[in-house]
Amino acid sequence: MFNNELIKKFKDTPTPFYFYDLDQLEQTILRLKSLVFHNNYQIHYALKANVNEPILQMIRKHGFGADCVSGNEILQAIRLGFDPQKIVFAGVGKSDEEICLALDHNIGVFNCESLQEVRIINEIALERDKVANIAIRINPNVEAKTHHYITTGMQTNKFGFSQEELDELISSIFDFKAIEITGLHFHIGSQITDIDVFRNLCLRVNEIQDWFNSKGFIFDHINLGGGLGIDYQNPDKNPIPDFEKLIQTIEQNLKVRSGQEVHLEPGRSIVGQCGNLITKVLYIKNGGPKKFAVVDAGFTELIRPALYQAYHKIQNITSDQEPMIYDIVGPLCESTDSFGSGVELCETNRGDLIAIRSAGAYGEVMSSYYNLRKKVKSYYSSDFTEQGFSDYLGTQLEDVSMEINMHL
Ligand SMILES: *Cc1c(COP(=O)(O)O)cnc(C)c1O
Secondary structure, three states: OOOHHHHHHOOOOOOEEEOOOHHHHHHHHHHHHHHHHOOOOEEEEEEHHHHHHHHHHHHHHHOEEEEEOOHHHHHHHHHHHOOHEEEEOOOOOOOOHHHHHHHHOOOOOEEEHHHHHHHHHHHHHOOOOOHHHHHEEEEEOOOOOHHHHHEEOOOOOOOOOOOHHHHHHHHOEEEEEEEEEEEEEEOOOOOOHHHHHHHHHHHHHHHHHHHHHHHHOOOEEEEEOOEOOOOOOOOOOOOOOOHHHHHHHHHHHOOOOOOOOEEEOOOHHHHHHEEEEEEEEEEEEEEHHHHEEOOOOOOOOOOHHHHEEEEOOOOOOOOOOOOEEEEOOOOOOOOOOEEEEEEEEEOOOOEEEEOOOOOOOOHHOOEEEEEEOOEEEEEEEEOOOOHHHHHHHHHHHHHHHHHHHHOO
């Protein structure tokens, strides 16, 4: 992944920073695209995984739509030229302002999570003389077999319609004059590596769709959400997730009605492997039996290990000495500020560069200014010039909120 020329450039670059391999990203997009090209699929990339401009540009260039979970994500997608009809708006807590904004931009679909939300969208759409297409998010009660913090499809989760609310929606649907139910939406969790989970989801969706059909509801599309996992252990061996198996599983198990579209919302599986956090070793210190490598990145740059006990492969890219065992820790005043414990690294010294791999998804987007840290910078393989989110954050987010205000 990192050749000598690149490492030389890294050495001249202030750390920490994100490095994104755009070729890797494009290969990943092309693989998925090749599998769904001839079929009735629409891919909506889940922006929340990574919103950097060059990344979004490439995803849009290949014709994917956008799955947004906030008004600002919708504006970002529109600003970068995503087709509004290919934008879906998801989330349990859409504010009135965000609903207005989505309606004004004529987005494709609202993925709705509760009866009250549908009522509010209906009211706002009526006032604006619009009709809102909605997909109903159903909690299919399928176990995602992933970390319990990131499962979403069980009955105990906060997501999706409950059965009671669903019955009420169905019995009163004709009261909702500005609502068109066009789809069913499911998303059962993230970092799912057991493909049987998607098989079980498809089988549940078949039952649920049959039930709706028996009540006289038919749908333009079935949205199976995102959630496909990536290989955090072996990013070099498996740089592209197993899209083949996912699509094959859907084709073999989901009963798609004639003319119906299948929508997918991959986030992590598109951008996860193309991003790396590059950080420099500040100090090596001994803590009793342990050896700590203190690096200049912390959970302010990448919070997944601290937040989800997530594993990232960690490499010393400037040492070829004999391997030793280290705890890799950040500079923040929190014990959870650690990227890994008992990590085997080539013998590590002050000034060495460490790559934290597979950090393209839910990495930079979750960065924070805790401890008054600087916004982490990002660089891209294409030209290795500074661009994108780091610079755009300060100015653009202000623009974005101004734009939102203009809509009120
Ligand atoms: C987060 C999310 C996604 C993307 O999930 P990944 O695991 O990154 O693929 C898709 N749809 C919804 C509704 C989400 O909340």
